[in-house]
Amino acid sequence: DIQLTQSPSFLSASVGDRVTITCRASQGISSYLAWYQQKPGKAPKLLIYAASTLQSGVPSRFSGSGSGTEFTLTISSLQPEDFATYYCQQLNSYPPWTFGQGTKVEIK
């Protein structure tokens, strides 16, 4: 299985901060990486696919980059509604599709 390691696992930030989350894959996955946002009690929501393509309807303050084994999700100016847990997912090599362990973004 391809392992995805997110860092940090926990992040405390203030409204307006620039936030970056990293996802590292145990082997190359080209650009087959997606990012999701999950709020408590809710299903994950797709933010970015193909490493850097913004899903329709997602605010432009979210951006993704990377290829191969290292990827980043950046929130350019953190908003109150962005406090959530973020997951990366690889869809290059199956079975299985795998997810990172998650990064929880909390209010400082």
Add this chain to the structure above:
Amino acid sequence: QVQLQESGPGLVKPSQTLSLTCTVSGGSISSGSYYWSWIRQPAGKGLEWIGRIYTSGSTNYNPSLKSRVTISVDTSKNQFSLKLSSVTAADTAVYYCAREIVGASPGCRAFDIWGQGTMVTVSS
């Protein structure tokens, strides 16, 4: 727009079979280049992909669960289903169904639509 809704028992006894159905509304399960997946999430933990099905009936399963999992599709009802046999307390989780998009461009795969999730507890 397309919506997914999970349904099934919220409580299953140990050693029995967990059965869930995902109903697709707002579009045909057979249209487009989509796979249909099941994912689960134990309380306070991360996401685990269980498996997927294409409308042709072709399936792929997580090797860690493969011996216990069956995913099937009923295109006439616009539904797909999950069966997980010989359950234990470790199978207690929120179970989600989701649509996987498959695009022509490199990297163009993701789960773009999710159901709201259904909690399943394994307990006697």
